[in-house]
Amino acid sequence: MDTNMSERPVIEITGARKLFGAVKALDGADFAIAPGECVGLVGHNGAGKSTLVNVINGGLGLNEGQITLSSGQVSSDFSIRVARAQGIRCVFQELSLCPNLSVVENMRIAHSGLSGPGWRSQARSMVDELLDKIFPGHGIDSGRAVSELSIAQRQMAEIAIAFSSHGAPTALVILDEPTSSLDASRAEQLIAYVKTFNAAGGAVIFISHILGEVLDVSDRIVVMRDGKVVSDKPSSAFTVGSLVQAMGSVAAESAGRRTVAKRAVSEAPVIAFPRERDAVEFEAFKGELVGLAGLSGHGQTQLIVDLFMSVSGDWWARREPVAAFVAGDRIVDGVFPIWSILLNMTIAVLGRWQRFGLTDRAQEAEYGRTWHEKIGIRTPNLDHPILSLSGGNQQKALFARALGTSAPLVLMDDPMRGVDIGTKQDVYQMLREEADSGRTFIWYSTEMDEVCVCDRVYVFREGRIVRELEGDAVSEENILAASFGERVA
Amino acid sequence: DTSDKRIALSNNYAGNSWRQAMLTSWELVTGEAVSVGVVAAADAFTTAENQATEQAAQIQNLILQGYDAIVLNAASPTALNGAVREACDAGVIVVSFDGIVTEPCAWRIAVEFREMGRVQVEYLAGRIPEGGNLLEIRGLAGVFVDDEISAGIHQGVAEFSQFQIVGSVHGDWAQDVAQRAVAGVLPSLPQIDAVVTQGGDGYGAAQAIAAAGRDMPIIIMGNRQDEIAWWKEQKDANGYETMSVSIAPGVSTLAFWVAQQILDGEDVPQDLVVPFLTITQDTLEEALETTPEGGVANVEYSLDDAKAVIAAAK
Amino acid sequence: MTQLVSIYRSRWIWSFVAAAVVWTITVMFTGGASMVGLTQAAFTFAAFSIIVGLGQMFVITLGPGNVDLSIPATMTLSGTVALKFINVDASLIVPGFLIAAGIGLGVGLANYSLIKLLRIPPIIATLAMSFIIQSTAIWTNRGLRIRPPQPLSDFAVGFTFGLPNLAWVALLISALIYLLLEKSVFGRWVIAVGQNMRAARLAGIPVDGVRCLTYVLCAVLAAICGFFLASFSGGAALNMGAEYLLMSIAVVVIGGTSVAGGDSNVPGIWGASLFMFLVVSMLNTYGFDAGYRMIMTGIIIIGVIIAASSRTVRI
């Protein structure tokens, strides 16, 4: 699509500088977006993408820099209110609907103009229409409380609400990792909609760590590194490889499957979890990477949580746990929000150093140092609060929490949400090594290439395991077929 | 003949020894009355918390249960008036005692709380003619009894102007609260010659004063056994002299008999007065003997006592 | 790190500042003559709120909705039963103390069973439980006050090195609780549960064990406090714990513990307990009427919280 650069940008930021204490989240970044344009924004974890987004939507003030509105006027008191008046909407990296309200009521929150008699039906028809348009077959009852929806459904609802307009037209929608909990088919639907939205003159900023997606959807790609914009070119000028390079990560090697020796028939599983409703019994063996696949929200998380609960105590903890858990929905399942990064990392392994029930601060700090380096958390100091980390870096801290235990079984609930490609490669490598040394991983992922790394995969549909795939049978094709309930030859 | 009549006791509080003694007396006397067939039933009801609203609901439930009379120790003299009115309208006799209600349709067995405060100062005037400093321990703020007794004490101080109140604290009629409050002001007070109280707080005051290492003033006691026992100890050790005054918990039984008399068709004036129970230096030993360990000095009333009280009021 | 430390420090220092100001104003009334007496009284009576406050603090740390309303009833029951058992016989003091603690254990377990088995919100579960405990206390002794044996009451009202014995007891308990909260694995678990219970469970923390133990700890401390209070004031009374319902919550929160859970503070409870006693003494000393006294108490409490908050930077 041709963008008309002679038109005024929807918003333009020049020389943006934002400091959090010693951390330079933005270090002189320039950014502009024109109507009808889709700009991809990529960069490693902590590059400053979310910070830039928060500046554009008025949530964060700049230490230095200048913001120009579409009218050409320089805004001195840019705020949430000004941004909204400009028609700027945002889907945040962390889900940010009110969980106690229904989707319709969240519409009301998003649009202050929606009031007076009949607002409810008006809001409902607006959001239903958009949901049907963006995500056909979404299955969301917009009268239901958001907390009753699966994480994928919430994400869809939030996206639909962001694209809706009431009163002021929506000029720019910022999507900060909108697909992190959507499966591939939903992501495609979103990308298709973004294109029609662009065609109608709306602008979109699209942030994602799934580079193929970004190349697919955007007209132009802006690459950020350490708070600076390091590259800004039409997307046709990039390939996945050149993007990775621009981000400053090592070139991605293709994530191939391990070759594992055939298991002895008599070998007992590390864990088995027979459930009546499953067509196939769930088992995992020593040293295995077991994948859980299927469309998102079909009961994979439930199985992982049930598994974890069944092997860990409600009343008593062992010194060395049997299983460790890596959360994907980190705010709900993982993070202790008022603690520092270090305390968040060590909580699962604390028992190891206890003497007479007391903790050992020195050992704890040592553990933190080791993993800080090993998994590359971008922060000068582990004593900073965990919430000061970027989303992907929080995820890394959670990884460190689980991998550092001696648990023979690690359960992962889509743990790579928002983790950048460089780190992902490192983590894959780590997982393979650990598996080789005898650890078992059970790994749910919404990303197909991650699932394809696994030795064996269970495919879910409607809360049940419907198929087991092993070895070379683990392929995108077979998994999709099973997820949609087709017979596989 | 009241043998088919049912009487209920509505009680707002059971959380101290005085109330427990009141309930015990009730059980003792009415149990006897029910077994010989004077009345058909005499049940006691206590609310979980000391609140007028809860007691009002309780009275309404008692009306629904068809009691012929309700004997009432009220949480508030006025806040129950709505419920009491409803009881009267439903033909239920209401007799209030100790904590009385102002609703005209109810009977009142009143204690002269004002007088109870005044006699304390009068007694002190006899003991210390030259006068001195008083510490006043009050009850629970905003409650009618507290206001009345305190007014009586102030009236006494006006009458015997050689006394002045140099400190006043609220002890909520509880030993530990009184002890805490007295301990808090004591360091700032001049020499104290006597402590005037409302009952249930004398021992706490004595403890606090002893802990502060001050000379023991004359503390007016409130008929609790621990107070009397302490007084006796002091008397034996150093000839300590004081007095003790309070209302007898057994007044509930007087109210019971009055209710029975009204049900029996007796013409009873709406307002009756019952004397308070005083223990002096001379009756100390006797009172100590008859009061249960940890309890309150008590008298129970008989039908004849009730008739005498009624006759006196006519 | 230093930044964090200073934030924490300033949070609880305010309760001490407030206590000191109120102390000074009170002492000024007598031109300083009441200094020693007032201080000793303050430490004596603060000891009780400190002991129950420490337990309440642990419970409140478990997160929103967690609070133990059965503290007063537990105090009453343990005081009543223990003194009845001892029955003025000095040789039975230690078993009596153990019985008191045992009652706390029982109450704590009962509280948590209601919360866990019947899924009753803690605030209601402990309230309902308190009614049952109160009835039990009435039933055991019908409110009769049994005196403590002489050595016990001597200990309870006595002084060592110029400080009341009970303050030493409170100090000992505070030190243990501090160790438990700040340095032990259990303490770390409690704080984790208070921030995010689900995440805590998924991090492998035995959530039920932790919560149960917390409620037990709180009830045991309440029971111990009841035992000492009864010994101190010459016997257990049925209403003797009533003061400590709101007091236990007030000292915890004024002391800088966050009601949102996961963030608590031991020294602050000392400051807040001294402050709460001294405020009442100050207003009594200056002879305010009950109405004005209450109004000023309220305003001072709010004032302290506002003063403390201006130093509080939420991150």
Add this chain to the structure above:
Amino acid sequence: MKTLFSADSLRILVPAFSLAALLAAVFYLQPRTMSYMGLNLMFNLAVPIALATIAQMLIIAVNDLDLSIGAFVSFAACVTATFLESDPLIGLIILAAAVGVYALMGVVIYLRNLPAIVVTLGMSFVWSGLAVLLLPSPGGSAPEWIRAIMTSRPPFVPMAIIASVLIAIVAHLIVMRSSFGVVMRGVGGNSRSVERAGWSVVKVRAMTYALAGTFAVIAGIVLVGLTTAADANIALRYTLLSIAGVILGGGEFVGGRVSPIGAVIGALTLTLAASFLSFLQISPDWQIGVQGAILIIVLAIRLLLNRRERREKRA
């Protein structure tokens, strides 16, 4: 796949069922209650409790807790029995100012990030103090008009029932249906996202607190209409009752999950539980304890129903 009940309708269904069960038990124990007069007598004192419960629910909807409701209702009752009766204009001004103070409280709590529990605890002293100043000893009298309303006998349905239904409907419309109610609950659910959508959270909270203050004032007026007079301690118990009512009615302490209809039903249930008890005729020793037991049983019913619902959802 549709489930039988949504979480929201369940929030009301469960308390409604408990109430119905309890009512059936009361009718069985004392058939006399099954009449116009009986229902009115059993429920009329629930009306002010229901109003106070709605006030508490509003505060809980924005994730705070109000420990001053009881004292505030007492204060409002004292104003009603004194000024509103003698000088209606001054009375109204005082009450309006009190509502203003509530709104201010909401603002201060938010702006300075204070724990609502302590601020309201402090305010409870202030309200009590003011009430004691107004009525040092119980007294005053109810304005004629409110007395007339509260004792009126509409045909067929007693006043108590009409009033309760009216309160439930009005509160439901405000909290669940109106567009302001949505924003208010949104603040409880995720105040950050409400802020990000361009709302002023301060304003929303001020309005919520003012609304709560208004309901509490009405509770005080209605209470005086029933009792004909007031005292400074008249409604202190409402603080805990209102919290219990909200929870019984399916509300939760955090997250903006509340139900006004449930709250009214909760208040009625609590009142009825006390009646049930007095119809049971238990030994005075255990009367208090059984109140606790009833509370536990009522909440246990909630658990049973929730379990059933969960099974249905799974099937």
